[in-house]
Amino acid sequence: MAFVGFVAVLFFAPLAFGTTEIWSTVTAQLLVTLTAVVCFFPRLPSGKAVFYRVPGVIPLVLCLVWLYAQCIPLPFSWVQQLSPGTAFAYQPVLELLPPDTWIPLTVNRQATLLEGMRFTAYALFYILTVQLLISSKKLSTTVTSIVWLTLFIAFASMLQRAAAPDTLFWVRPLQSSFGSFGPWVYKNQYAGFMVMTCPLVLAFFLLHRPLADKNASFRERLLHLFSGAGANLHFFFGFGVIVVLASVLLAQSRGGILSLAFALLLFFFLLARSQGKIQTLTLLVLVGGLLLAGGWFSWEAIFAKFDKAFDTATGTLQDARLPIWQDAVKIIPHFLLTGAGFGSFIDVFPSYKSFADSLIYDHAHNDYLELLTDGGLIGFFLAAWFVGAVLRSGWRQIFRRKDRLSVLTAIAAFSGIAGLLFFSITDFNLHNWANGLYFFFLCGLLVSAGHTRQHYQHRPTLLALSASPAKARTALFLATIIFALAGLLLQGGEILADRHYQRAQKVSAASSQDSKKQFARMAELIEEAGKKAPLNGSYLYALGNIRQFQQQSKAALLLYSQAALLQPMEGTYLQSAGLLQAEAHPLQGRMLVETGYRRSQIKDGPLIIWAEFELSRKRRARATHILRQELERDPRLLNSIYPLLTEYRFTQEKKAAVVPQLTSAWLNYAQLARTAGNEVDANYFTEHALDFIGQEPKAQPQYFMQVFAYYQQQKEEDKAIEVLREGIKRLPDYAPFHIYLGDYYKGKGIDYRAIEEYEQALLIQPINAAVQQQLKQLKDKQQTP
Known part of the structure; x- marks a missing residue:
């Protein structure tokens, strides 16, 4: 029963669209939990408890302990010593609460606990893999299942891309197919899965190779290769390797292509070391098939994808990840020892983000950087200790064993792990539920394959027995039960809370003549949601909005403060609290409003709130400075603040002082003014836009064409021609x-x-x-x- 559940998890995780949604993560976690309960049940039918030692279990348990320890509230003075960045994050909120309020080391307890649930499921699955695959039959069955699953996903993904590119694996429609491939919404995570499992397909290709007599002639060996036992499976799995490689090429994942190449090269290196010879013919056939597949799908598109990573003019590396990494590195010193909390990168990054765009960055696109920002040096050391222990154990067994199934499977697992670790330099595959699960599965597979014996008298594995197997099983069984109950409370509570909140939204949308009763009912439902999910600040914030509408300012301020205590990096909570606090404490309120803006993911709305806060208090010069400063950092915000300039009757001179001295910004403002019917401002900003062309990072032809078209429309031919001449001089x-x-x-x-x-x-x-x-x-x- 445990083995059936184990294989079911391996099939479910990738096929459930990479297990990225709440329904799929809860289901996968439930499957892992049920499998662990059955496997570790203290009383076996035989009456004899058996438990084998698991390499790396000590750092793995310590890593989980550290993860959950980040959620334990501590005195502020302790946190200030351990993690100055965390103390600074909570500082604005604590000024609204009693002075003896304790805080955790994480800036988002809910996110950290959810990460804890995920990694606990991974840890259980790793231990399950080691305990269940001690027999060569189960090992072979599992690997065979994964190989067939990999080939199915690869082949079906290629068909789906050709036949229905606007769907997710034919099942779910997509608004845009950009970035998706196979069952994964993000093509790099599809590639990450293939990086881990392709070496297993290659192992089966070699495992089914007919073995000919070494003394036979070349002609006899060639005939035996095509007619010997297993020849059909040998060529089938060889073709399967090419299909997997072709699918990664078709996905055009640069990191996936490089990581898969690294994994396969490592596979052949380990194989050559273990066998004492290089599989030259196999390698040449593989490279030839790869070249053929790439030629079929056009190498030009693949090379063009890699060319985008370089600036052809300067020859320097350019990638959208580089600015993210540069800003993520700034986080590390402030949370050096303890980290900001697992799963909190999305909360912390906006405060350190130096470039302007409208995207939300939930991951650093580098698992090592994110491990340092979230887990600190403690988390990084424990994770490295675990992975190092697993790889060291597998490395030793690869060169000690002679059994082909064990050696080839161990080499494949080792290569898949190393390939994903290589891929983790440029992406976040370990934060995808399915790929993270498979990484821990490969860790367990490496241990099991390296120790499992096909022929034995007493024990089916070389792994040492636990000194106290009954105690070990009982401890794991109890830990699994506690894990199941915690998941029921945390994730089950979230599901129930969301249902209450949706009901409150329906009440809000319904027409009602009695608004008091309507808001009372909404408050009741949201209070119930908050009880079901007490670590989710959004319900406290929503309830605070209702209390504010009901003119209960003190209650609203307390709710906003409690929401901010749960998520101190959520700018909306801080700004809402600041607006109320400013009534009694203006300086503190102003600080909260500004801090809320700095920590916001999307800046448009919070900037308007900050500027209006200053304007409503007759601080027009301060508001002008703020708007000018923030627009220089992100000119896109101009679209959002245009109505504000009109509402507060900024003069043309003040508007010119606010709009950044960039041609693009002045032309954008002119277009906004023209759309609003303000021709005076539109003409002024158009006529003076080219005054700042020298300050543009790169002059664009459309800048000149817009001004040229304006002067032509105004019948000012001489000025239009001057614009053209200036354009020719610049471009x-x-x-x-x-x-x-x-x-x-x-x-x-x-x-x-x-x-x-x-x-x-x-x-x-x-x-x-x-x-x-x-x-x-x-x-x-x-x-x-």
């Missing part, structure tokens, strides 16, 4: 500038200048038929007497 290789200037000279009858401009345009765009015709007409006109 001489932009053909339309020369064409428009040629049209101007042609209209003025200055044919020789028109010819010069048209010829210059043709040097840039030689196949422009319209310009060729214009040039021919002018030259024919010159030749006509």
Whole structure:
């Protein structure tokens, strides 16, 4: 029963769309828990308790203990010593609460506990893998199942990409297929799964190779290769390896391609060391098949994907991950020892983010950096200790064993683990539930395969028996029961709380003549949701909004403060508390409003709240400075604050002081003003936009074309031509500038200048038929007497 549940988890995790949603994570966790309960039940039918020692179990348990310890409240002075960054994060909130309030080391207890549930499930599955796969039959059955599952997913994913690219594995429609592949919404996580399992397919390819007599001739060995026992499976799995490689190429995951290449090269290196010879023919066939598959799907697209990682002008590396890493590194010194809390990267990163965009970064795209930011040096050391212990145990057994199944499976597991660790430099595969589970499964498989014996008299494995097997099983059984109850309370409570909240939303949307009763009912439902999920600050915040509407300011402030205590990096909670606190303590309220903006994921709304806070208190100069400073950092915010400038009647001079001195920003403001019907501002900002062209990081042709079109519409031809000349000076290789200037000279009858401009345009765009015709007409006109 335990083995059936074990295999069911391995199939469910990847096929449930990578197990990324609450229903799939809860189901997978429940399957792991039930399997562990059955496996570790203290009383066996035989009456004899058996439990084998598990390599790396001490650092694994310590890592879990540390993870949960981050959620334990401590005196503020202790936290200040252990983690200055955490103390600083809670400082604004604690000023609203009693002075003896204790705080945890994590800045988001709910997120850290959910990570704890995930990693506890992984730890249980690792131990299950070691205990269940002690027999060669179960080991072979499990690996065979995973190989067939891998081939099915790879082949079906390629078919799905060709037949239904706008769906997720034919089942779920997608608004955009960009980034998805197979059952995974994120193609890099599909590639990560294949990096781990492809070496197993390669192992089966070699395992089923017909063994010929070493003294036979080349012709006899070749005939035996095609006609010997297992030849059909040998070639089938060989083709399967090519299918997996082709699917990763088709997914165009750069990190996946490099990591898979690394994993396979490591596979052949370990195989050569263990056997004392290099599998040259197998390697050449694999490379040939890879080249054929890449040629089928076009290498050009793959090379183009890799070219995007480099700036062709300077030859330097450029990638969207680099700014994330640079900012993530800034987090580490403030949470050096203890980390900010597992699962809290999404909360902490906005305060350190230096680049401007509208995206939310829930991961660092580097598992090592995120482990340091979330777990600190303690978490990093314990995780490295566990992985090192597993790899060391597997490495020793690979070169000691002679059994082909054990050696090839261990080599495949070792290569898959190393491949994903390599991939973790540029992505976050370990934070995908399915891929994280498979990583721990491969750790257990490496241990089991390295120790399992196919022929034995007394014990089916070389693993040492536990000194107290009954106690070990009982302890694991009790730990699993506690884990199940904790999951029921935490995740089950979240599901129930969400249902209450949805009911409250329906009450809010319903029309009602008695608003007091309506809000009372909403408050009742949200209070119930808060009881079911006491660590979720969003319910306290929602209840605080209702209390504020009911003009219960003190109650609302207390609720906002309690919500912020649960999630001190949530800017919305801080700003809401700050607006109420400012009534009695203006300086403290101002500090909370500003801090809330700094910590917000999306800046548009919080910036308006901050600016309005200053404007409503007659601090217009301060508001102008804030808006100017933040718009210089992120000019996109201009779209959001435009109505604010109009509502508070900023003069044209003040508006010019707020809008950043960038051509792009001034043209954007001009367009916003024109859409709002304010032609005076639109004309002013358009006419002066090019004054700041020298401050643009890179001049764009559309800047000049917009101003050129404006002057043409205003019938100011001389100014329009000056814009074109300035555009040619800045961007001489932009053909339309020369064409428009040629049209101007042609209209003025200055044919020789028109010819010069048209010829210059043709040097840039030689196949422009319209310009060729214009040039021919002018030259024919010159030749006509």
